[in-house]
Amino acid sequence: MLYFLTFGTVLGLSAGLAPGPLLTLVISETLRHDVKSGVKIALAPIITDFPIIILTFYILSKFTSFHPILGVISLGGGIFILTLGYESIRTKGIDPGIQERESRSLTKGILANVLNPHPYLFWFSVGAPAMTKAIGINISALLAFITSFYVCLVGSKIILAFLVGKSKSFLSGRIYIYIMRFLGMLLCVLAFVLFYDGLKLLGIIGG
Secondary structure (H helix, E strand, O other): OHHHHHHHHHHHHHHHHOOOHHHHHHHHHHHHOOHHHHHHHHOHHHHHHHHHHHHHHHHHHOOOOOHHHHHHHHHHHHHHHHHHHHHHHOOOOOOOOOOOOOOOOHHHHHHHHHOOHHHHHHHHHHHHHHHHHHHOOOHHHHHHHHHHHHHHHHHHHHHHHHHHHHOOOHHHOHHHHHHHHHHHHHHHHHHHHHHHHHHHHOOOOOO
16 A cells, blocks of 8 residues: 555656646746636646546456556556656756736646646556556555545645745746656656566566
């Protein structure tokens, strides 16, 4: 259970703090309007991800007895997470001067997340396989993963909205860069865990 709690926490923090369309909207809404507007955008994944989770979990549940398929998916997830880790380590901060001409709302935040390919890639290659593995242990492990992931994903974006509201220089400062690089290294470690699981499912290594 501790494994899934840690897994969800690292993934949630990394996804929440990493530059992307949704974080851009959080920043721009906070700068143009107020912190409350940024918080509304930060809540979008709670609404948009639910159908994605159900769909990917349903698809993968059909392949639980096909270890080679799950092994390939796990390797793909490892590559995806390793790429995110590499990008996090190389981050140089975000320009907080981003401004949007159009007024944004929760609805537009939802659309931005729905049209972003990252949630689909994440849940199919990493999230859903982790949930399948967790539910094979017990329901508590599954809840630990999902809860820690979304608390950290949404919570980190909300905290960033407050920080941007108080200090626009935070996102280009050293603290943010160091946090992202540290999370990037943790993601690389998790990627190798997925590689190990994938190779084990494929029967390439023993376990």
